[in-house]
Amino acid sequence: MAVVMTFSWPEITPDVYDAVRKKVRWEEDAPDGCVLHAAWFVNGGLSVMDIWESEDHFNRFIEARIAPVLKGELGVQSDPEPKFYPLHRRFVAPGVSGASS
Template sequence: MAVVMSMHWPEITPELYDETLRRIRWEQEPPDGAQLHTAWFGADGFHVVDVWESQAKCEEFIGTRIGPVVKGELGVAGDPVVEFSPLHHRFVAPGVTGSGSGSG
């Protein structure tokens, strides 16, 4: 069953996020089971909403690719708050494909 993963991680800065993306190669080597990724920065820090094929696939990606980079290589001490919910409905607007960035 597809799930929505929401994450809040105050310690992550735009620079840490960009460096993490570069190192894990999310877009060049998409994680197994990932369906959608959105990320933004608010007054309270970094936020993500993803859609995944399953919670297990997301947790595997966090454990094997994100964790070793963010916690290991980049030395971030804090932990994210992560929540999973069953996906009830998904709509993708016609003509929307690929990745996009609000900053570039």
């Protein structure tokens, strides 16, 4: 079942997010099961909303691709507390694709 996942992570700054994005290359090599990713910053900390095919898909991506860079290479100590919700419906406006920046 598809899920919506959200979290806030105060320790992750725009610079850290961009460094991880460049190393993991999730936009060029999309993670298995990822449907949508949106990220923004509030008071300097990261907020995320994703849609995944399942919670397991998200967990596998974090363990295999994100954690080795974020925890291993960059030494981030904290963890977010992701929350998962069953997806009821999604709509993608015609003509929308790709990253905003």
